[in-house]
Amino acid sequence: MGDYNQSVILDSIRRAEEGLSRVELAASAGLAAQTVSNICRRLLDTGLIIEAGKEASGPGKPRTMLRLNPKGMYAVGIHIDPALTSYALLDAVGTVLLSLDEPTDLAGDPFEVVAAMGAKVRHIIDESGVDEQRIAGVGVATPGPVDAASGTVVNPPHMPGWARVPLRDILHEITGLPVIVDKDVTAAAVAEVWAGSTSSVRDFVFVYIGTGIGAGLVLNDEVVRGSSGNVGEIGHIIADPDGPECDCGRRGCIKVTCMPETLVAQARAAGVLPEASPDEASLPQDMADLAQAAAEGNPAALDILTQSAHRLAGAASVLTNLLDVERVVFGGPFWPPLAPTHLATIPALIEHYSVTTSVHSVNVVGTMVSSGEEAFGAACLVMENTFSPNAARLLLDSKG
Amino acid sequence: MGDYNQSVILDSIRRAEEGLSRVELAASAGLAAQTVSNICRRLLDTGLIIEAGKEASGPGKPRTMLRLNPKGMYAVGIHIDPALTSYALLDAVGTVLLSLDEPTDLAGDPFEVVAAMGAKVRHIIDESGVDEQRIAGVGVATPGPVDAASGTVVNPPHMPGWARVPLRDILHEITGLPVIVDKDVTAAAVAEVWAGSTSSVRDFVFVYIGTGIGAGLVLNDEVVRGSSGNVGEIGHIIADPDGPECDCGRRGCIKVTCMPETLVAQARAAGVLPEASPDEASLPQDMADLAQAAAEGNPAALDILTQSAHRLAGAASVLTNLLDVERVVFGGPFWPPLAPTHLATIPALIEHYSVTTSVHSVNVVGTMVSSGEEAFGAACLVMENTFSPNAARLLLDSKG
Numbered sequence: 087m088g089d090y091n092q093s094v095i096l097d098s099i100r101r102a103e104e105g106l107s108r109v110e111l112a113a114s115a116g117l118a119a120q121t122v123s124n125i126c127r128r129l130l131d132t133g134l135i136i137e138a139g140k141e142a143s144g145p146g147k148p149r150t151m152l153r154l155n156p157k158g159m160y161a162v163g164i165h166i167d168p169a170l171t172s173y174a175l176l177d178a179v180g181t182v183l184l185s186l187d188e189p190t191d192l193a194g195d196p197f198e199v200v201a202a203m204g205a206k207v208r209h210i211i212d213e214s215g216v217d218e219q220r221i222a223g224v225g226v227a228t229p230g231p232v233d234a235a236s237g238t239v240v241n242p243p244h245m246p247g248w249a250r251v252p253l254r255d256i257l258h259e260i261t262g263l264p265v266i267v268d269k270d271v272t273a274a275a276v277a278e279v280w281a282g283s284t285s286s287v288r289d290f291v292f293v294y295i296g297t298g299i300g301a302g303l304v305l306n307d308e309v310v311r312g313s314s315g316n317v318g319e320i321g322h323i324i325a326d327p328d329g330p331e332c333d334c335g336r337r338g339c340i341k342v343t344c345m346p347e348t349l350v351a352q353a354r355a356a357g358v359l360p361e362a363s364p365d366e367a368s369l370p371q372d373m374a375d376l377a378q379a380a381a382e383g384n385p386a387a388l389d390i391l392t393q394s395a396h397r398l399a400g401a402a403s404v405l406t407n408l409l410d411v412e413r414v415v416f417g418g419p420f421w422p423p424l425a426p427t428h429l430a431t432i433p434a435l436i437e438h439y440s441v442t443t444s445v446h447s448v449n450v451v452g453t454m455v456s457s458g459e460e461a462f463g464a465a466c467l468v469m470e471n472t473f474s475p476n477a478a479r480l481l482l483d484s485k486g
Numbered sequence: 487m488g489d490y491n492q493s494v495i496l497d498s499i500r501r502a503e504e505g506l507s508r509v510e511l512a513a514s515a516g517l518a519a520q521t522v523s524n525i526c527r528r529l530l531d532t533g534l535i536i537e538a539g540k541e542a543s544g545p546g547k548p549r550t551m552l553r554l555n556p557k558g559m560y561a562v563g564i565h566i567d568p569a570l571t572s573y574a575l576l577d578a579v580g581t582v583l584l585s586l587d588e589p590t591d592l593a594g595d596p597f598e599v600v601a602a603m604g605a606k607v608r609h610i611i612d613e614s615g616v617d618e619q620r621i622a623g624v625g626v627a628t629p630g631p632v633d634a635a636s637g638t639v640v641n642p643p644h645m646p647g648w649a650r651v652p653l654r655d656i657l658h659e660i661t662g663l664p665v666i667v668d669k670d671v672t673a674a675a676v677a678e679v680w681a682g683s684t685s686s687v688r689d690f691v692f693v694y695i696g697t698g699i700g701a702g703l704v705l706n707d708e709v710v711r712g713s714s715g716n717v718g719e720i721g722h723i724i725a726d727p728d729g730p731e732c733d734c735g736r737r738g739c740i741k742v743t744c745m746p747e748t749l750v751a752q753a754r755a756a757g758v759l760p761e762a763s764p765d766e767a768s769l770p771q772d773m774a775d776l777a778q779a780a781a782e783g784n785p786a787a788l789d790i791l792t793q794s795a796h797r798l799a800g801a802a803s804v805l806t807n808l809l810d811v812e813r814v815v816f817g818g819p820f821w822p823p824l825a826p827t828h829l830a831t832i833p834a835l836i837e838h839y840s841v842t843t844s845v846h847s848v849n850v851v852g853t854m855v856s857s858g859e860e861a862f863g864a865a866c867l868v869m870e871n872t873f874s875p876n877a878a879r880l881l882l883d884s885k886g
Binding site for chain 2: 230231232233240241288289301303305306308310311312313314315316317318319320321322323324325327328329334335336337338400403404405407408409410411412438439441442444445446
C-alpha cells in the first residue's frame, strides 16, 4: 500500500496548480496526517516535490505548500508511425524540453531500426544535459497490434517485416532505462488526460488518424487497454456501403475509405495532386497539399475531405453510441490537415447519428496536443505509470 | 469505508462456494482480524450470513465457516422487453424462487402499465411468503435510452408513447421498495457475471437480442455503464452494405437487417412462415417457428438465419476489435431460437474478422441464463448493488 499511497499523494500534488499543504493532502487523500508527513518527507528527500512558500489560511501557523519539482523527474517518449518517428523529452510537469522527428526507416531491418531509435534516445539525453538518474523511463507509442505483456509489436499492417519486434527489450538494452510500450492510440488518450483538456470529462474516445486509423478509450476516468493491450482497432467499421472492397472481404471499411493514403490516391485521381513522382511519395507532404487545395476552395479537394469526414463521423458515432461517452477527441499525426473540414462537418453528424441525443449531447473537439508533438503522449505513458494510482496494470520493465 | 469493507467481505463469502473462515476472510480482504470480526458479527446479527459448521485445517482449533444465508436477503427483478415483461424473485444465493412473464401491454397508458407492474411485484411478494423486510429492492431492466440519474426510460424505439416514463418513482411508490433501473443489455451482462459463467474472464461483451439489439460491456472486471447509463447502442453498426435503408439515412444497419422482426418478415416473404394473421402477430412464436423450420432443414429458413448470423458476426467483431475482449456472450429473449444456427457460424467469422488473432483468440458462447429467465438479470442489479464493492456509482433510490 505504500507505493499506492505515494501515487495518490503525488497525483494530488500534480493536479493542484497552486500546490497543496500537508493538511490539505491528508484531507483530500483520506490518509492520516502522520502517513502524509512520512510520504512527503520521502518525496522531498528524493527531490520529486519541493516546498514552495507558505500560505496563511485563517488563524494559526501558515502552511507550507508542496509542489512538483519540474526537475525532479523526466520522461522520454518515442512515437512510431509508419511515416514518421518522433521523440520528446518531458520534465515532471509535462513541459517538452526537446523534441524532434524523422522519417521512419521501413526499408531497414526492424531490429536495427529500433536499436537506432535507442541510440537516438541516448543522444537526446546527452544533448539535454538533464540528470540521467532522474529519467523515469522511456514510453513507446507504436501502431498495433502489440503483445503488451512482452512489449512486442506484432505485424502492424503498415510496417511490413515487423513480425514480432521486441521493442521493450531492445530499447531497454540500448538505453539502460525502464521502457513502457503501448499502442499509439492509447498513448494519445493518455496525453489528452495528462494535458488536462479532459479534466471535466470522465468518458471520451480519441479517434486517432495516423497512417492507420484507431481509437483510444477513457471510460469512467480510466484509460482502457483491453485484455491484451490492443484496444481501439476500428479499421473494419463499415463507413461507406458503396466503398471499395477491403482485405477482410467486406466493402467500405474505414480502413479502405478514410485513411490518408486513400485520400491522397483520390486526390491524384481527381487531379488535385500530381501523379506520384518516381521517388518515394511523402504522405505528410501530400496530405498538407490536399488540405491546402481545400483551403483555397478547390472543389474536388473539398469534396474528398468532406466525404471522408462523413465516413469518419459515421464510424465515430459507432463508438459514441456503443460507449455512451461525453466527448470525441480527434488527433494523431494526420489530424492537422483534416481539422478544418472535419470539425466543420463531424459534430452535427455525430449529433444526428447519436441514439441518446434526448439524454445528452456529444462534444467533438480536436486534440490539445500540438502538431508534431505526438511523442508527448508516449512520454506521458511514463508519467501515468509514475503518478497515476489507477495504473496498477502498467508496470515498468522490472529489469529497469 | 465501513460499508465498503462490508461489501468486500460479503463478496468474498459469496464467491467461496465452500464458505470461508474469519481467518481466511482477513487474509483475502487484507483487513485486520478485529475489523473482520466486527463486520461478521454485524452480518450474523442481521442474518445476511450464517455459521455453517467447523472445519479443521492443520493443528489448532477448527475454524467456523461462514456462508451466505440464502434466506438473508431477496431481490425482485422486472425485465421489460417490448414483446414480453418478465418477473423473478431471487434469494441471496441467486436461486430463482418464482418467475413469470406476460405480454407487454404497449397499447395502454405507460404510467398505468408500469403501475400494474408494481402491483404484480406486490402480488409476487405476497404469494412467495418471504419476509418482506428482507427484500433488498427491485431491479428493473428496460430497453434504452434511459436517464439513469432519474430512473426514467426515454423514448425506447420499440415502445411508442413511452416518452419519459419515471419507472423508478412509479415502482417505488407502488412497492415501497428501493428500485434500481438499468438498461436491459447491462442487466444481462451483470447476470452473466453473477451466474459465474465469466469468472475466468475480465473483459467480455454481451450481445443482447431482444426486440431490439444491443450490447452490455464488462471491461477489466467492471460493468461499464457509460456517462448516462446508455452503453451498448449498436443498432447502427452497418452490417450489410447491400441491406435496406435505415431511419438514420444509411443502409444495412443491424437495426434493419438483424432484428427478429426483420427475420420474420423475410421468412414470410420466402414462404417459410404464413402471411401475418389479422390478429396481432406474435414475435416469440414466429421466431420459434422460423427456428423450427431451419432445424428441420428448410433451406430458405436456414439461409435467413445464416445470413443474419453473418451480419451479427460482423457487428460483434466491431465490438471485439474495438474493446479487445476475450469473450462474446450472446443472449437475450430472442437468442434461444437463433442459438443453433448462430453458434455454428459466428465463432469462425469473429476469428476471421479479429485484428488481433496473432495475439489471442476470442471465445464465443451463449448465455448461461436460462430462456425465459431474463428477469434474473434485473434482480441481479440489486445483488450487485448489495454485494459488489465496485458498484459505488449505482445507488439504490435513497428514498427506499
